[in-house]
Amino acid sequence: MKTSRRNKRARIRKARIRFGIIVLVTIFLMIFLIGKIHSIHEEGVLQEAIKQEAIQQEAIKQEAIQQEAIKQEAVKQEAIKQDAIKQKAKQQKKSDGKPKGKVVYLTFDDGPSKLTDQFLDVLKEQNVKATFFMQGSNLKKTNLQESVKRVIREGHYIGGHSMSHDYQKLYTNKQFVPEMNETLALIHDITGTNPRLVRAPYGSAPGLRSERIRNQIVESGIKLWDWTIDSNDWRLKGHRNQILENIKRETKADVEVVLMHEKSQTLQELTEIITFYRDKGYAFGVYNDDNHFVLNFQNDERL
Numbered sequence: 567m568k569t570s571r572r573n574k575r576a577r578i579r580k581a582r583i584r585f586g587i588i589v590l591v592t593i594f595l596m597i598f599l600i601g602k603i604h605s606i607h608e609e610g611v612l613q614e615a616i617k618q619e620a621i622q623q624e625a626i627k628q629e630a631i632q633q634e635a636i637k638q639e640a641v642k643q644e645a646i647k648q649d650a651i652k653q654k655a656k657q658q659k660k661s662d663g664k665p666k667g668k669v670v671y672l673t674f675d676d677g678p679s680k681l682t683d684q685f686l687d688v689l690k691e692q693n694v695k696a697t698f699f700m701q702g703s704n705l706k707k708t709n710l711q712e713s714v715k716r717v718i719r720e721g722h723y724i725g726g727h728s729m730s731h732d733y734q735k736l737y738t739n740k741q742f743v744p745e746m747n748e749t750l751a752l753i754h755d756i757t758g759t760n761p762r763l764v765r766a767p768y769g770s771a772p773g774l775r776s777e778r779i780r781n782q783i784v785e786s787g788i789k790l791w792d793w794t795i796d797s798n799d800w801r802l803k804g805h806r807n808q809i810l811e812n813i814k815r816e817t818k819a820d821v822e823v824v825l826m827h828e829k830s831q832t833l834q835e836l837t838e839i840i841t842f843y844r845d846k847g848y849a850f851g852v853y854n855d856d857n858h859f860v861l862n863f864q865n866d867e868r869l
């Protein structure tokens with residue numbers, strides 16, 4: 567009896583121990599399984615994030631490639647456009663640099679003057695651009711500087727015509743280049759343009775016969791224009807019809823450069839002069855530093 571009770575107690579203890587072990591193993595198993603499930607889930611989330619990141623990076627890369635392609639295409643198109651412009655400019659010019667077709671350049675020397683605005687009014691009314699050669703001593707007059715600015719604003723060109731207009735100083739004393747540089751700097755100060763073209767007072771012949779001054783002109787990067795037609799307007803006060811007669815008589819070539827001055831008789835005749843050239847089929851050119859052509863009485867190709 568005693569033994570059987572002892573056995574029973576021992577069995578119960580064993581059963582408890584077994585139960586305890588089973589509970590413990592189950593708990594461990596559950597913890598292990600939960601951890602595993604959790605880690606699988608986390609792993610999945612991480613993998614998904616990496617995948618998303620890769621997709622995003624790829625999209626950014628594709629976008630950059632696309633942008634680069636667009637940029638390259640734009641560069642290419644711009645090059646083609648520039649080429650076409652150059653080609654066109656070349657086609658519009660002859661081998662001597664002169665424009666093709668009939669073109670007349672109206673030029674006015676010795677300004678600015680109190681008549682500059684009235685010249686501009688006529689040119690505007692006629693829709694004609696012209697080339698002015700201005701003198702430093704006049705450019706310095708502050709009351710004329712508004713007109714000088716207007717010349718540029720309305721699409722005309724201003725070149726230099728020396729400070730003094732004095733033959734002795736310019737040619738005998740060889741002050742041509744220093745005076746032209748000073749004049750061009752004055753034009754720049756007033757208008758902001760950077761002209762390189764000058765007209766020699768009294769023309770380049772005979773003043774620039776000596777090569778010494780011409781070498782200085784070349785070294786200074788200055789260009790020089792004489793003319794193909796002398797209207798002699800300055801000496802025709804009271805005989806303004808004669809100005810047009812002179813011009814008509816001398817107009818022969820496809821490209822003409824007409825010398826005139828800011829004189830009242832010239833102003834009065836200007837509309838007639840423009841009409842004459844228009845009727846003859848000439849276009850009106852304005853000087854442009856980028857499209858220079860040689861025109862000087864010394865036949866110096868460097869000028």
Ligand SMILES: [Zn+2]
Binds near residue numbers: 675676727731767768
């Ligand atoms: Zn002059």
